[in-house]
Amino acid sequence: MNTTQRVRRAGLATVAALVIGGSGVAIGAAAADSSASGTLAAATATQSPAGPATSQGVKGPGPASYASVVRQVLPSVVLIRTENGLGSGVVLDRSGNIVTNAHVAGNATKFQVQVAGDTAPRSARLVGTYPPDDLAVIRADDPSGLQPARFGDSGTVQAGDVVLAIGNPLGLSGSVTQGIISATDRAVTEPATDGSPAATLPGAIQTSAPINPGNSGGALVSASGQVIGIPTLAAGSPQGGGQAQGIGFAIPSNLARDIATQIIETGHVTNSHRAAIGAEVATVLGPDGTAGGVGVVAVTNGGGAERAGLRAGDVITAVGGAQTTDTTALSQALAAVEPGDKVTVTISRDGQDRSVQVTLGELPGS
Numbered sequence: 001m002n003t004t005q006r007v008r009r010a011g012l013a014t015v016a017a018l019v020i021g022g023s024g025v026a027i028g029a030a031a032a033d034s035s036a037s038g039t040l041a042a043a044t045a046t047q048s049p050a051g052p053a054t055s056q057g058v059k060g061p062g063p064a065s066y067a068s069v070v071r072q073v074l075p076s077v078v079l080i081r082t083e084n085g086l087g088s089g090v091v092l093d094r095s096g097n098i099v100t101n102a103h104v105a106g107n108a109t110k111f112q113v114q115v116a117g118d119t120a121p122r123s124a125r126l127v128g129t130y131p132p133d134d135l136a137v138i139r140a141d142d143p144s145g146l147q148p149a150r151f152g153d154s155g156t157v158q159a160g161d162v163v164l165a166i167g168n169p170l171g172l173s174g175s176v177t178q179g180i181i182s183a184t185d186r187a188v189t190e191p192a193t194d195g196s197p198a199a200t201l202p203g204a205i206q207t208s209a210p211i212n213p214g215n216s217g218g219a220l221v222s223a224s225g226q227v228i229g230i231p232t233l234a235a236g237s238p239q240g241g242g243q244a245q246g247i248g249f250a251i252p253s254n255l256a257r258d259i260a261t262q263i264i265e266t267g268h269v270t271n272s273h274r275a276a277i278g279a280e281v282a283t284v285l286g287p288d289g290t291a292g293g294v295g296v297v298a299v300t301n302g303g304g305a306e307r308a309g310l311r312a313g314d315v316i317t318a319v320g321g322a323q324t325t326d327t328t329a330l331s332q333a334l335a336a337v338e339p340g341d342k343v344t345v346t347i348s349r350d351g352q353d354r355s356v357q358v359t360l361g362e363l364p365g366s
């Protein structure tokens with residue numbers, strides 16, 4: 001098992017996030033989002049969440065055990081091994097398709113998968129991967145005995161809901177941790193790592209359920225046994241660099257199923273649902289070496305940037321009121337909007353600041 005730690009810091013980190021997966025650990029940034037629908041602070045997973053309110057308005061005790069939920073879900077969560085490490089995956093269908101993180105799959109095309117209780121692993125191959133959303137699909141060569149998971153509607157989850165994270169941390173097959181939904185609609189940025197480019201994940205679910213190396217690609221499950229997210233990140237302190245307790249992030253199940261379905265049906269992603277400005281960009285460094293904006297390297301023919309009059313050499317300093325000191329900040333700003341939206345883009349050109357209206361396009365699929 002590869003436990004090599006690869007650390008790269010992104011700018012503007014209000015919260016640092018550790019990318020936990022089959023090939024190591026990397027630090028990224030989670031954007032503070034005042035519009036997030038969840039506002040509760042992350043809770044430690046060692047506390048048992050209170051149960052529903054009684055007729056007197058007093059919180060009753062939580063369930064004594066979630067064993068029945070675990071028994072229901074565990075046959076749908078697999079351990080994934082590559083030549084470079086390990087991670088987790090969730091069974092999608094009877095054909096043996098399994099959704100996981102792109103950073104778990106990495107550059108591999110062949111895998112070994114194993115359900116808790118299996119005496120031997122079974123081989124699997126890559127169906128397709130979509131790094132912008134950190135999602136991939138692999139398919140078991142022998143799907144017999146694999147139980148498809150029940151997926152829930154991640155659009156209905158809310159802060160305070162009890163959840164379980166089921167996966168294979170450090171190769172410990174079928175491990176379970178417990179927590180709550182701490183917030184929704186977080187924009188979280190992963191830096192580039194070996195075999196996985198940088199990615200900004202919009203709409204991530206924040207949870208207090210511990211997420212450890214090897215949990216990536218597993219299941220974030222509701223108290224009713226429905227998969228509502230794919231655990232992907234665990235937070236780390238920007239000061240100390242160590243893992244923070246009670247702050248993890250999962251890709252919403254609605255997005256995971258949509259992207260996985262596209263990959264299964266066509267071999268690639270045809271509809272990313274993500275906004276794009278229509279330009280090739282790079283971070284511009286100031287005289288002191290700090291990031292000072294996003295430089296336009298080239299504009300896409302017919303894209304939003306070109307139609308708005310942007311050109312190579314312009315420096316984008318804000319999008320929709322959000323400062324864009326580097327490409328990570330630009331990605332986070334775009335994660336908060338949708339294709340077709342019109343946003344105000346502030347640029348610096350020839351020493352002069354100006355604002356233009358850009359109608360956003362869609363990020364190309366895979």
